[in-house]
Amino acid sequence: MASEVRGVVATAVGEPVRVVTIVVPDPGPGEAVVQVQACGVCHTDLHYREGGINDEFPFLLGHEAAGVVEAVGPDVTVVGPGDFVVLNWRAVCGNCRSCRRGRPQYCFATHNATQRMTLLDGTPLSPALGIGAFADKTLVAAGQCTKVDPAARPEAVGLLGCGVMAGLGSAMLTGEVGPGDSVAVFGCGGVGCAAVAGAVLAGASTVIAVDLDPRKLELARQFGATDVVDASSGDVVAAVQALTGGNGADVCIEAVGKPTVLEQAFYARDLAGTVVQVGVPTPDMRIDLPMIDFFGRGGRLQPSWYGDCLPSRDFPMLVDLYLQGRLDLDRFVSETIGLEDVEEAFHRMERGEVLRSVVVL
Ligand SMILES: NC(=O)c1ccc[n+]([C@@H]2O[C@H](COP(=O)([O-])OP(=O)(O)OC[C@H]3O[C@@H](n4cnc5c(N)ncnc54)[C@H](O)[C@@H]3O)[C@@H](O)[C@H]2O)c1
Numbered sequence: 436m437a438s439e440v441r442g443v444v445a446t447a448v449g450e451p452v453r454v455v456t457i458v459v460p461d462p463g464p465g466e467a468v469v470q471v472q473a474c475g476v477c478h479t480d481l482h483y484r485e486g487g488i489n490d491e492f493p494f495l496l497g498h499e500a501a502g503v504v505e506a507v508g509p510d511v512t513v514v515g516p517g518d519f520v521v522l523n524w525r526a527v528c529g530n531c532r533s534c535r536r537g538r539p540q541y542c543f544a545t546h547n548a549t550q551r552m553t554l555l556d557g558t559p560l561s562p563a564l565g566i567g568a569f570a571d572k573t574l575v576a577a578g579q580c581t582k583v584d585p586a587a588r589p590e591a592v593g594l595l596g597c598g599v600m601a602g603l604g605s606a607m608l609t610g611e612v613g614p615g616d617s618v619a620v621f622g623c624g625g626v627g628c629a630a631v632a633g634a635v636l637a638g639a640s641t642v643i644a645v646d647l648d649p650r651k652l653e654l655a656r657q658f659g660a661t662d663v664v665d666a667s668s669g670d671v672v673a674a675v676q677a678l679t680g681g682n683g684a685d686v687c688i689e690a691v692g693k694p695t696v697l698e699q700a701f702y703a704r705d706l707a708g709t710v711v712q713v714g715v716p717t718p719d720m721r722i723d724l725p726m727i728d729f730f731g732r733g734g735r736l737q738p739s740w741y742g743d744c745l746p747s748r749d750f751p752m753l754v755d756l757y758l759q760g761r762l763d764l765d766r767f768v769s770e771t772i773g774l775e776d777v778e779e780a781f782h783r784m785e786r787g788e789v790l791r792s793v794v795v796l
């Protein structure tokens with residue numbers, strides 16, 4: 436029987452979000468219903484609320500979540516009731532032109548639930564990133580559930596479901612950071628601090644954190660940054676060069692989503708180095724680079740979607756590192772809040788006061 440539970444819904448552009456009753460259908464073929472235990476507040480949720488993603492209101496927000504599978508559809512074998520899972524937005528299809536070429540991390544046809552969750556009056560909800568986890572329960576595709584070690588704290592490991600994975604992967608997977616590399620991370624919010632942590636895990640010997648906000652630079656140090664650059668004063672490119680023997684960093688990671696910052700990352704990079712762009716731009720943004728600099732500096736400019744992760748491969752491994760004390764996911768949890776506090780958490784995020792507010796259910 437379908438369940439009626441609480442969910443955080445955005446009904447119109449700029450309207451404060453509200454906790455309302457939503458209807459979660461029983462899982463059909465290929466689907467799972469998950470009892471959500473924790474869900475982080477991400478910028479993308481706010482982008483939905485502001486109409487910045489699409490206009491398919493009402494949205495059921497929340498997508499960085501962990502919980503326990505309650506029920507699965509008749510044909511589902513990958514997970515079962517009682518499994519502790521982290522939700523993902525990359526349930527790969529195995530069949531699209533990218534999957535068939537052995538590149539499932541770029542899957543062009545990822546799976547979401549087929550049925551819709553609704554409001555009480557039957558209005559279909561659009562779940563954020565196909566998840567919608569600011570709710571007591573949510574309906575997803577079974578492939579969106581990645582089973583991990585149940586000893587882990589849901590508030591911490593749920594964050595692997597989006598921003599923290601994007602940051603870790605931007606360094607470890609997209610940027611291919613290796614032992615002895617120098618890395619500069621531009622923007623040290625949740626994503627950038629995760630990029631710092633990923634660079635450290637991958638063996639980088641110099642990890643430079645760049646941000647306008649001294650609070651974020653201090654957090655980046657706690658994640659293992661060896662040097663910090665205050666971007667609010669002075670020449671950022673020159674500062675990164677000075678910290679890397681005058682050469683620039685092997686890997687520069689843009690984790691803000693601004694043209695000026697991408698340009699700094701481009702020029703703060705050593706010859707034949709890599710620029711990774713993980714910050715998400717808005718449609719009006721443009722970059723203008725002399726073509727001779729693009730050619731003459733060599734290397735690569737590489738966008739990173741979700742840190743090029745494969746949830747089934749990467750989430751269990753990262754949860755193991757967390758449980759071994761080698762990846763401090765707890766430090767990303769700035770505060771735990773209730774479902775009714777999401778709107779206030781958006782404001783705290785805008786004021787730069789938190790890495791992540793996490794709703795606990
Ligand atoms: N590529 C992906 O798959 C993916 C996934 C999740 C999030 N993101 C994106 O990553 C970006 C960062 O997300 P977040 O949650 O860390 O956001 P955030 O707002 O917490 O962090 C952004 C940081 O950038 C700093 N900053 C702003 N302007 C700057 C400048 N000019 N120079 C240096 N630092 C500056 C801010 O002080 C802040 O610390 C966003 O654009 C988000 O949409 C991308």
Ligand SMILES: [Zn+2]
Nearest residue numbers: 528531534542
């Ligand atoms: Zn595919």
Ligand SMILES: [Zn+2]
Nearest residue numbers: 477479597598
């Ligand atoms: Zn997110």
